[in-house]
Amino acid sequence: MIEKIKIGLNNLYLFKNKNNEYLLLDTGINVKNKGILKKLIQKIGDVKKIKVIVLSHSHADHVGNLKMLIDEIGDIRVIAHKNSENVLETGKSVIPNGFYPFTKKISKKLKTKKNFSKNIFPKLEKTDMEKVIFIDFLQQEKIFLSEYGFGNMEIIETKGYSDDSVSIEVFDEKNNEKYLFCGNLVQNLCFKFPLIPLFGENKEELIENWKKIILNGYDKIFPATGKELVVRDLIRRLGKNEKNRI
Incomplete structure (x- = not known):
């Protein structure tokens, strides 16, 4: 079973295994005090059923409630890319570059603001960091989640949006379909194309990972922002990108 939780503009995802345990992808932005807890309780009853949290990347709107959830759940494992370690330890979020002319200007302006990204979300304490498994992909292309009780799920590296971006592959046995939960590698808002x-x-690097997604032939792609899409949507968007040289 897969459930979607909306926190602001972001989609969080809950995955249920055969033991009635849950994996949570991302934690949302830290804006409303424990608002995510209310939504999680509505979905699953007891947040302690969540045994694993995977972070798609370490931007503040995806890790903002991590500290609070670790405190609430207690017995939890967090899985994150190794490049996110410093961000989680300091609570200092990265200001990304802009990919478009107007967002390049915004990014440049934010980077000049003193302490803009300092302590933008609660940092993890030493005891919290002991619960985090930092993964790299030097020796393997996929991280299998079977040892955590989620045998139909794998983590792959999908850099480009950030240098610590990962996605989750899920095989739906019931429908014989393969899904990708891709964080912000793709955004699918109110436009004709993602x-x-x-x-x-x-x-x-992001575009190269889009091409890998296309070759892998996922039946559905679930971004952290916007609605689900299919591979042909990416193909059409890449074609438009090449034509207009965005």
Whole structure:
């Protein structure tokens, strides 16, 4: 079972295994005091059923409630890209570059503001950091979640939007379909085509990962922002990107 939770503009996802345990993808922005707890309780009853939290990347609107959830749940494992370690320790969020002319200006302006990104979300304490498993992809292309009780799920590296971006592959046995939960690698708002994100670290690397997604042939793609899409939507958007040289 897969459930979506809306926190601001972001989609969080809950995955249920056969043991009635849950994996949560991302934690949302820290704006309303424990507002996410209310939504989680409405969905699953007891937040202690959540055994694993995976972070798609370490921007503040995705890790903002991590500290609070660790405190509430207690017995939890957090899985994050190794490049997110410093951000989680300090609570200092990264200001990404802009991928479009107007977002480049916004990014440049924000980076000149003193302490804009300092302590933008609660940092993790030493005891919290002990619950985080930092993963890299030097020796393997996928991280299997079977050892955490989620045998139909794998983590893959999908950099470009950030240097610590990961996505979750899910195989739906019931429907014999393969899904990708891709964080902000793709944004799908109110436009005709899904967006190359407004902000990010490396546009060329992001586009290369879009191409890998297309080749992998996922049946559905679930972004952190916007509605689900299919591979042909990415193909059409890439074609438009090449034509207009955005």
